[in-house]
Amino acid sequence: MKLNHCSPYLDVLNSSNQDVVSKAISAGVGGNYKKVLELLHGNVSSDATFLRGLSSLKLGDHSKAKTEFEILKGQPDAHFLIPAFVDHLNGTKSESEKMYGGSAFSDHFAVASTRNLFRDMYQAVDNTLSSFTPDGDTFTLMDVGIGTGVQVDRVIKWIPKAWPQVKAVKVIAIDPSPSLIEKAKIQLERTMKESPLDVSVTFIESLAQNVSEERLREALEGNALDVVNACASIHHMPQSDKLILLKKLKNLAPKILVVTDADSDHESTLADLSFELVANATSFYSTVLQYLLSEPASKEEEDHLRAFCFFDARNVLLETGKSRIEYHTTAQNWVHYLSSVGFRLLPPRNEWINGLTPGRAQLGKDFIHTAVSERPINFQLVATGRTE
Numbered sequence: 001m002k003l004n005h006c007s008p009y010l011d012v013l014n015s016s017n018q019d020v021v022s023k024a025i026s027a028g029v030g031g032n033y034k035k036v037l038e039l040l041h042g043n044v045s046s047d048a049t050f051l052r053g054l055s056s057l058k059l060g061d062h063s064k065a066k067t068e069f070e071i072l073k074g075q076p077d078a079h080f081l082i083p084a085f086v087d088h089l090n091g092t093k094s095e096s097e098k099m100y101g102g103s104a105f106s107d108h109f110a111v112a113s114t115r116n117l118f119r120d121m122y123q124a125v126d127n128t129l130s131s132f133t134p135d136g137d138t139f140t141l142m143d144v145g146i147g148t149g150v151q152v153d154r155v156i157k158w159i160p161k162a163w164p165q166v167k168a169v170k171v172i173a174i175d176p177s178p179s180l181i182e183k184a185k186i187q188l189e190r191t192m193k194e195s196p197l198d199v200s201v202t203f204i205e206s207l208a209q210n211v212s213e214e215r216l217r218e219a220l221e222g223n224a225l226d227v228v229n230a231c232a233s234i235h236h237m238p239q240s241d242k243l244i245l246l247k248k249l250k251n252l253a254p255k256i257l258v259v260t261d262a263d264s265d266h267e268s269t270l271a272d273l274s275f276e277l278v279a280n281a282t283s284f285y286s287t288v289l290q291y292l293l294s295e296p297a298s299k300e301e302e303d304h305l306r307a308f309c310f311f312d313a314r315n316v317l318l319e320t321g322k323s324r325i326e327y328h329t330t331a332q333n334w335v336h337y338l339s340s341v342g343f344r345l346l347p348p349r350n351e352w353i354n355g356l357t358p359g360r361a362q363l364g365k366d367f368i369h370t371a372v373s374e375r376p377i378n379f380q381l382v383a384t385g386r387t388e
């Protein structure tokens with residue numbers, strides 16, 4: 001069984017009372033979901049029921065999966081994923097849109113991006129960027145995964161005060177989602193009208209790792225690149241693509257690259273239904289949701305936030321190949337990736353977002369909870385690299 005960076009998990013897995021569950025997880029890691037179901041047959045713990053539900057989904061048996069999730073839904077402390085899976089299987093909430101093409105996910109994210117978790121993250125980016133001073137009077141920013149544009153918008157708004165010498169801002173914004181690009185255009189056009197700066201934005205609609213270095217250079221139009229900013233976006237690619245992209249970005253010689261992302265691990269254990277993946281995903285997304293809902297939300301906002309977290313958690317738990325788009329990795333790995341492509345790392349700024357401690361992974365009353373409670377989840381300004 002492949003289990004990386006997870007000694008607490010090994011302890012739990014090795015304990016004799018988890019024998020059946022750990023065998024089932026091994027079978028899941030091997031892709032043998034029928035064996036998972038067989039081993040967990042009759043096992044009544046909520047973790048076993050959850051794994052049976054996921055295995056059934058993997059096998060395409062939606063009706064069996066629904067039965068399992070219905071059992072858990074009846075429990076008073078059912079995890080947020082459970083009613084979401086039931087709704088999903090009943091077809092009452094459609095998540096069947098294409099990964100980046102549809103508008104439902106972008107609507108969910110648009111709500112999330114105005115909330116505390118993202119505002120805190122944006123503040124961390126503002127603090128880092130504003131401690132850097134561009135050389136000339138034109139500031140050139142390449143943004144990887146611009147999303148709704150709210151974060152870049154903040155930067156454009158504080159520039160006149162922080163850097164009075166800057167008169168023009170050139171943004172190159174990359175994002176694969178047409179509906180998010182549409183939202184970013186509306187946001188930035190409004191700001192461009194009001195800004196005292198001469199702002200221009202070039203959108204590139206693509207997965208960032210697929211854009212050639214030539215195309216990126218062309219978009220720079222001969223300007224030196226000041227900053228590459230990647231806020232909560234590079235985690236959307238597997239390790240090999242992260243490295244391909246970071247290498248390309250390094251070749252463009254930005255003065256500084258700022259990667260802001262969650263310190264979690266949905267990347268190293270890509271095996272389906274591995275213990276670590278299930279534990280991390282259930283704990284991580286329940287923690288994110290708990291944080292997002294820790295300030296008042298209307299019913300409509302809450303629905304979007306739940307759908308936002310479910311969309312991502314479901315992706316980690318069930319998707320493989322090209323449809324897998326969530327690959328958070330550890331802060332340690334980010335540092336390693338940046339240095340391995342040649343960035344000189346700046347001292348960590350310790351921009352921890354306070355208060356995002358592990359939520360109670362209610363689903364995992366058994367082993368999942370035991371394991372995840374030993375592992376804090378933090379959002380952090382993970383790495384800042386400088387070109388020599």
Ligand SMILES: C[S@@+](CC[C@H](N)C(=O)[O-])C[C@H]1O[C@@H](n2cnc3c(N)ncnc32)[C@H](O)[C@@H]1O
Binds near residue numbers: 100144207230
């Ligand atoms: C969580 S949002 C963050 C958006 C924005 N940076 C912010 O902080 O508000 C992730 C963004 O990354 C984009 N994205 C997903 N996969 C990507 C990829 N392979 N290359 C570039 N952007 C990607 C998504 O479309 C989405 O806009």
